[in-house]
Amino acid sequence: MKKEHLPTKICPVCNRPFTWRKKWEKNWENVKYCSKRCASSKQKNTNDRP
Template sequence: MRVTRGFKGNKASLPSKPCAVCGRPMSWRRTWAKNWDDVRYCSEACRRRRAKAP
């Protein structure tokens, strides 16, 4: 018997928001469930490119 993991619903209904650096839409991920309000960047590359506060 094969056990599969993952989301088996309609992914279009998941919340999304734009990346603070590049503006690409980010879809909700299970790993971000606890801190979805704090997620601002779509990738580690965008996190490194963010504007540094002087």
């Protein structure tokens, strides 16, 4: 599969698109965040809401 045809998602924390990676092959449906940094900062963002 060519790189331009890989599936993409939008990260809910940084609102940037990210593409499929080989390490996410088995659980792409469950991947929500583009990086570990965004995954850890999601907890901080939910606590900041009034």
